[in-house]
Amino acid sequence: MKALVFADVGRMEVREVPDPVIEQDNDIVVRVSSAAICGSDLHMYQGRTSAQPGMIFGHEIMGVVEKVGNGVQLLKEGDRVSLPFNVSCGTCFNCCRGFVNACLSTNPKLPGGGYGYADLGPYRGGQAELVRVPFADFNALKLPGTPGDRWEDDFIMLSDVLPTGYHSCIMADVCPGASVAIFGAGPVGYMATLSAFLLDAAEVYVVDRSEVRLNKVAELEAIPVDFSKVDPVQFILNARKENLAIQESFRPGEEKMAGVLCGIDAVGYQALNRNDPNSEKSIQVIEDLVQIVDATGSIGLIGVYFSEDPGGMDQNARQGVFNIPLGALWAKGIKVGTGQAPVKRYNALLRDAIIQDRIHPGKLVSHRLRLEHGPEAYEKFVQRGAGEGAEYTKVILKPNG
Ligand code: NAD
Ligand code: ZN
Ligand code: ZN
Structure with missing residues (x-):
């Protein structure tokens, strides 16, 4: 054959x-x-x-x-x-x-x-x-x-890609009314977006730099965020603040929850470095998600972080070691799910x-x-x-x- x-x-x-x-x-x-x-x-x-x-x-x-x-x-x-x-x-x-x-x-x-x-x-x-x-x-x-x-x-x-995108939403605890930030508008990010809406999420931000891919997720009614034009962390935090400000019935302290409840990494360890888009930075997306996801929220790391043999983009990645900001995750009590769907x-x-x-x-x-x-x-x-x-x-x- x-x-x-x-x-x-x-x-x-x-x-x-x-x-x-x-x-x-x-x-x-x-x-x-x-x-x-x-x-x-x-x-x-x-x-x-x-x-x-x-x-x-x-x-x-x-x-x-x-x-x-x-x-x-x-x-x-x-x-x-x-x-x-x-x-x-x-x-x-x-x-x-x-x-x-x-x-x-x-x-x-x-x-x-x-x-x-x-x-x-x-x-x-x-x-x-x-x-x-x-x-x-x-x-x-x-x-x-x-x-x-x-x-x-x-x-x-x-x-x-469809069950994988869906699984990333389950790991991120997407539920009716949820706010969701998805990094990566590739096939997995697209299916995570589709799944988030299937699970009745209210607000879905999707970050990438590819215009074609961002247009695709916009067709699903996600809010596209082009990281080559804006800082996605600031963009999402500002957009969430504006959305919260027009809600009439704040409970006391709710302004402290101006990020999203659900974060998804649909990029993995070939993530581009936002400050130098010609190079890769294996934990760029994790660093961004830790800032965007609110206390008590959840993150689905569906992107692959796996390198048994040499070939990764830097020494740490080669060894499968990544400098995850664990302190920030701990302080916010964020749950993280990983692995194959x-x-x-x-x-x-x-x-x-x-x-x-x-x-x-x-x-x-x-x-x-x-x-x-x-x-x-x-x-x-x-x-x-x-x-x-x-x-x-x-x-x-x-x-x-
Ligand atoms: P892809 O490479 O086609 O898409 C990744 C997208 O991320 C690209 O459009 C790229 O522009 C974007 N990107 C790069 N750096 C970024 C950054 N810093 N911020 C935001 N976006 C950035 O891949 P895919 O097919 O969509 O798969 C995504 C990941 O999911 C891969 O790591 C893949 O191996 C993994 N995956 C995991 C499972 C599982 O079971 N866990 C299953 C399938 C795929
Ligand atoms: Zn696949
Ligand atoms: Zn078995």
């Missing part, structure tokens, strides 16, 4: 590779109808996180069941399925408690398995014509319809919200490309909404045409 393969830092290639086969009784093989490129793939593509040349990336996958192992009970050939990026067994201590992001059976090194990702186990990614799915009855989510229908772009978001906790409900026309996450998709255009798509997407990559808001590869 044909697959998009990591050749070297900054270089992907289309190559002929062996077809995946049924290895265990509970495996299926899926013919991929859509496989998205994710900001998480860029950590490996840019060399921040190690990756072996020859690896097939791609953990945002959907398609049609082509082969079924003897032990599979719930799926048959021809079923349309979405695959959560976490590969999980469904029966270990953590899976039983809903933490499929920390499955103890699917990755020999760490808790938590995934397709096509460094250190998340031996599973090939889905930026290819076919992909093997272990523990298929548990891992595959059945979908209605047929490939290429009006839901295709919406459903491909169920593998990762447990996709299965949310994907069936989000699928149903799509079917019921409550959300349209597929509106983010800018490009649907054949595998041959994959290398160029990576080159554009890595510019993160700037320069020639400005229009590449979410790229979907179509390995089977």
